[in-house]
Amino acid sequence: MAQQSSSLALRYGIIAVAVGGLALLFYGVANGLGQGRVTAQQFVDFQEGGNPHLGFRRAHAKGFCLAGEFVANGELSAYSSATIFQPGATPFVGRISIGGGNPTAPDLASGVRSLALSIGDKANLRWQTAMNTPPVMPVRTGQAFFEQMNAFRPDPETGRPNPERVAAFLAAHPETQAAREWQASYTATESYATETYNSINAFYLVNGRQRQAVRWAAVPQAESHGRGFEGDRDDPNALQNEFMARLDVAPVVYDLVFTLATDADDENDPTVRWPADRQQIVAGQIVIHSATDQSEGLCNGINFDPLVLPPGMAATNDQILQARSSVYAESYRRRAREHFYQQGME
Amino acid sequence: MSTITTYSLAARIIHWAMALLLISLLLAGLAMVQSLEPWHLTLLSLHKSFGVMALLLAIIRLALRLSQQQPDLPASVPHWQQRIAQLSHFFLYAAMFAMPLSGYLMQSAAGRPVSVFGWFTLPNITPISMELYGFLREMHALIAWGLILLVLVHIGAALHHGLIKRDGVLESMTGLNFSKEQKPKD
Numbered sequence: 001m002a003q004q005s006s007s008l009a010l011r012y013g014i015i016a017v018a019v020g021g022l023a024l025l026f027y028g029v030a031n032g033l034g035q036g037r038v039t040a041q042q043f044v045d046f047q048e049g050g051n052p053h054l055g056f057r058r059a060h061a062k063g064f065c066l067a068g069e070f071v072a073n074g075e076l077s078a079y080s081s082a083t084i085f086q087p088g089a090t091p092f093v094g095r096i097s098i099g100g101g102n103p104t105a106p107d108l109a110s111g112v113r114s115l116a117l118s119i120g121d122k123a124n125l126r127w128q129t130a131m132n133t134p135p136v137m138p139v140r141t142g143q144a145f146f147e148q149m150n151a152f153r154p155d156p157e158t159g160r161p162n163p164e165r166v167a168a169f170l171a172a173h174p175e176t177q178a179a180r181e182w183q184a185s186y187t188a189t190e191s192y193a194t195e196t197y198n199s200i201n202a203f204y205l206v207n208g209r210q211r212q213a214v215r216w217a218a219v220p221q222a223e224s225h226g227r228g229f230e231g232d233r234d235d236p237n238a239l240q241n242e243f244m245a246r247l248d249v250a251p252v253v254y255d256l257v258f259t260l261a262t263d264a265d266d267e268n269d270p271t272v273r274w275p276a277d278r279q280q281i282v283a284g285q286i287v288i289h290s291a292t293d294q295s296e297g298l299c300n301g302i303n304f305d306p307l308v309l310p311p312g313m314a315a316t317n318d319q320i321l322q323a324r325s326s327v328y329a330e331s332y333r334r335r336a337r338e339h340f341y342q343q344g345m346e
Numbered sequence: 347m348s349t350i351t352t353y354s355l356a357a358r359i360i361h362w363a364m365a366l367l368l369i370s371l372l373l374a375g376l377a378m379v380q381s382l383e384p385w386h387l388t389l390l391s392l393h394k395s396f397g398v399m400a401l402l403l404a405i406i407r408l409a410l411r412l413s414q415q416q417p418d419l420p421a422s423v424p425h426w427q428q429r430i431a432q433l434s435h436f437f438l439y440a441a442m443f444a445m446p447l448s449g450y451l452m453q454s455a456a457g458r459p460v461s462v463f464g465w466f467t468l469p470n471i472t473p474i475s476m477e478l479y480g481f482l483r484e485m486h487a488l489i490a491w492g493l494i495l496l497v498l499v500h501i502g503a504a505l506h507h508g509l510i511k512r513d514g515v516l517e518s519m520t521g522l523n524f525s526k527e528q529k530p531k532d
Contacts, residue, residue, distance in 0.1 A: 008510070011509040015509060018502075019498055019501055022369075026372065026376065026494050029377050032380060035377070036381075040382060041380060043382070073466070121469050124461065126459075141382075144496065302457070317384050322383065322384045322386050322387060326382050330379070332380075332456075336389075336477070338480070339477045340477045
């Protein structure tokens, strides 16, 4: 009898271990088992700062929608089989925004300006790019980026970043040098239409077996007068209004300039600028015809995931690029849920 | 009254293949939405491709289920347990369809292509809508947790039949008829 009951206990034990073990595995994986030290959820939690603006993007919350077309000249078709680069025009939906999570922040307060494009209307041929004014990233990994955000977080007492924490972070991350040099040399222009927007991360152009690492930039055709913004600086929508007034007169145009890497360049490292003598190819023009408020425009529903690439383009193993895609998806999930429940965006 | 004690070989193969596939898909789904690592994109595209495979297998499986005789539960299983077994199987089948369909539809609502191993791309069949994506994305996660719960109950019940009751129910799906050939010693 004793043997029988101990054997029965063993068999119940096997069941408990099998079911409990699998349950634990699901629970663990759902809670970060096997992940690096930072997850997409932690990133977006940080961006929200415990006080999300419901319905809005968690980063680059302030912005407006664009419509226009990318007019390719065919110069890139030797490097990429993407139909977008064949001579001709492809319509896009775009968005100009500023950095930060506050959807009502003053346009002039932000240090980062962005141009995002979703080019082409066929899902499997679409090309999305989210470009920013800085040409490089300060760090190479999502983990380091998260540390940077923490180091630069304003001290609740002073309202400014803690200088000791900033210094400690910078000392530990010498790869931030190129980004800091750029930051020191950069002055914001008077208009979104006179900024240069950079892909930052590198990608591959693919044509058959041939693969070429590239970065690109939207380079404005309008020239900056170099004196900065001269209108009403107290208008929170100063730059948006300036841009719309500009569009009433004529389309805003940028050249899409590709820079080709050589074997000396590491396409997986977004912290290093490539030398100025690298070959550049103008692939065509980004022509913006109209702009609308983001609550009414088509851009609001778009997650400008930079890994949405057409056949003929491919992602590099740049860790920041991969991290951007995951974090954008988490932000989009939260925002979409709020839209479904009709929360926020008022 | 069913005259067979074991599921057909086809039903057993598809059961165990899908068990492995669905558990892998669930784990991959939970991991990939958090990951900042470079394997994130690879896992995401594998999840989509194998998700479409899972839908095709679910269709074949349902056809098998409807066209073939099933072994009955032994008469020793109380009526209420038989009802619960039926109900849980119904929900398992429902989840096998709802999981990949909600995944496909949510990608469609987000305007994202679902490419199957790069062989072909599924057409977008919904309007592009953030509200619709928001609904379907939450459904996809909710159904996933429902399926996880069902799978755990299913495994627990199957092992209970196989190790405690030893009534041949587990063997009807493993095809290994221990309980018939060798009498339990204890």
